[in-house]
Amino acid sequence: MTGSTQDGAQNHGAQDDGDGQDAASLGIRSISVGGRYGVHIGVGALTRLAEHVSEGRRVMVIHQRGRTDLVAEVVEAVRAAGGEPHVHEVPDAEAAKDVRVLAGAWGALGQAGFTRNDLVVGVGGGAATDLAGFVAASWLRGVDVVQLPTSLLGVVDAAVGGKTGINTAEGKNLVGAFHEPRAVLCDPTWMGSMARADFVSGLAEVIKCGFIADPAILKLVEADPAAACEASAPVVSELIARAVQVKADVVENDLTEAGIREILNYGHTFAHAIEQVEDYRWRHGDAVAVGMIFAAELAVRSGVLGQDVLDRHRTVLSAVGLPTSYAGSGWEPLRRAMGRDKKARGATLRFIVLSAVGSPQRLEGPDEQVLIEAFEAVAAP
Template sequence: MTPVGAQAISVGGRYDVHVGPGVLDRLSGWVTGGRRVMVIHQPGRTALVAGVLEQIRAAGGEAHAHEVPDAEAAKDVSVLAGAWQALGLAGFTRDDLVIGVGGGAATDLAGFVAATWLRGVDAIQLPTSLLGVVDAAVGGKTGINTAEGKNLVGAFHEPRAVLCDPTWLRSMARPDLVSGLAEVIKCGFIADPTILTLVEADPASASDPTAAVMTELISRAVAVKARVVDADLHESGLREILNYGHTFAHAIEQVEHYAWRHGDAVSVGMVFAAEVAVRSGVLSPDVLEHHRTVLRSVGLPTSYAGAPWEQLRAAMARDKKSRGSTLRFVVLSGVGAPQRLEGPDEQVLIEAFTAVADAG
């Protein structure tokens, strides 16, 4: 395959997502002389953080680094308060900049810090996980967790830019990288079938951060999300299609106490949604089988039988897309043709679950 160079995907003309080798060199464009820059980062990104700090200083900026815990522990109120304190001690003003470096939890936190400091300062996101770049860092959603649930406190705060060099993903454990592919494949099913073609043509390269196809896969997935977010920034309707597979996925995550990787749950959730769509008469069985084929090709799970239906059904009733006792699903009528399905027959749901559980 011909190498794919760095690409810039516009999000409604408001900011760009830069994907490809060497994109860190573009960071200096947002750092003016004397501008204070706080780099909020998770552990284990030593070389990248050093490179970011070097870029800031070379551009004449005043560089500060603030380390936060890894994974969801970063999205705690106490960690948020620590970041606010660091900004205050460094004298950050409305003209200054916050940069998030790490996985989705780090970019969620950094974005919320930027959204709330002095009622909003600029943010730039540097996601270092596949899930982070194709999902968490794009779209302006920021947030932290509380004892009552995930992401219950947050704000919409779009970044000035998102930068991702796929080679930053090399530090990811393979199961985590593969899990992130579920969100990429989701974008293929809801909007861009070329993603599915690329994955199926060479599943090994599709899960290799050093392969040229990784830049194209990320760019295409980001482009899908960028188009949807541009049309529906505040989730009034269209943006709901990005939740394809997520209703059942969130139920799995809840009953498994978040021991399941998000992408793994989304993978099974897409198969469940396809089963529901077939049984509701809106989707061809061939497309259902296509789900299983492409997801399995990269090692993603397509079945789940770890909890009884009653427990999963109760968890789905708490999904944010539900209205009262009525479940709402994003389903497909074909590849690239998502639609909403409200209140499917209960027997259809049971049969879909049975198929997903038995498929293991």
């Protein structure tokens, strides 16, 4: 894969971990996002945090509940680098992306006297890093942020690409900003405590990258679906790196979603509608899995995709235990929710669909009856 390197002293200056091992010996793989920042993946990735901490620099560690062990390591790393650590806990999952939680984080920054020279560090799943990114984007019109995603979904989706945001009663991520991190650090061991269902949910975003850009991802999952579901399996690091590379390549060419970046939303229009109708009780990855099935059904019924690729969607997603149908709501609530999606233009719905594996395109204003037929196919058990 282009843009992927083994980290060493010649690559951004590897840090010593205190035991005589630098990033290269720890096997950290770095992926550049447009030359603007790196995503560092591997055991010992936390060693890279010191590069962003200087003497006296305040560092606010915004973290979700239940990661006190990792938070303690982050605090110690900040202190060892001469920084001044502060810690702010936020709720788990989508409950973190609430305006009241956001206001609480702003209050913590204000009370600690944070300036534009200081740093926010996001620790947790995708919701925690989304929130931390928006806190950094909005405080004093922008301070630095380093993201430490602890979930599969977090590293392959939320933490990379500079999208930040919170939810409102009207929809998901309707309030946000583009604010790229200074770095993303991912140690696969941080995912070891994840519930299996949560880890598998994150695979939906990995598989999405396979369908839109890198078919090798699909082949790796198809070759051993059980291994793909185990955070400690060697294939998982390869899947993470490939998914991150797909996103990095897209973001490099389109930071603010003016064009090609829309392909990363494959499956998301219907997925976000499910999440809203279900009051965010559905896991994001589970909703994306069903959303991809809906998009594939829509593409087949619009005459742009073959049945074989639709069938492959169901086979790959089912193989790792992801859902491929949704019957929890009628069509009308979902249709209203999709009408409020960020990708809609006025009354016109826009979807990312495939014409083949690795060939995404935009479908605008599909016939209403075709939309209903695609929904009915997804709603069927």
